[in-house]
Amino acid sequence: MAVDLTLNTVLLHRTDLEMDLVEHRLASFSQWPLTGNCKCTPERMAEAGFYHCPTDNEPDLVRCYVCFKELDGWEPDDDPFKEHSRATDCAFVQLGKKEHEMTRLDYITLQREGAKNRARKLYEVRVTQLDRAKREAKRELDRVRRNVR
Template structure:
């Protein structure tokens, strides 16, 4: 694994996060404007069924179902209190190289944890299906 992954570093920059909010369903009359969402560490990750999904590039927490009065920073803190981005005391652009690497390390740990959890979930689902097939076969049920 490379020490520095350019793609993840690009999303550390506010302007790059802000650019992902094209088509965001909330405008300047709301608390969850694209600017406030990007300031809170989110990028816009819509799907066909959920046009208002946003994900923190730091802790990978995905939130949807936004309401115009939702404050992105408060929502982020309440749903992901251990997010290192929310704990920063300064702007990403003002971080030292050491602080930047620590932040990136935490990002990579979260990505690895998320991937591992996805694999574990898939394994458990497959094991459950297989168990049901074995029980069905052992009991002679069709």
């Protein structure tokens, strides 16, 4: 059974907890659309901190397990390390180490930063949902008021 890696499920139920290991991130790329001679191979994507979380509209969507940055629209010549390096606030990017080079302290630091980013991202999602609900309620209230007149 495949793990649900949609953003809401990841944030609410932490279904991505095993993605801190490169082998688990790599396993998520079983349906990766880009294969063959390209820079964004599943191995390189996983080493760059990404796991594959495709949607119907975004079959090449990936997410960083630490900063939650999502990227899609991958081309064969895209370098996952270069693309991820644009997320300058990402602790994984700042650390700049491969998994086998990490110390226990590095691992704990990435876990801590990931937890903070998860909380921040969940807050942002909830604020967006609340704003959407307020707009919908206002539209409905306006519709009811028009019908009362």
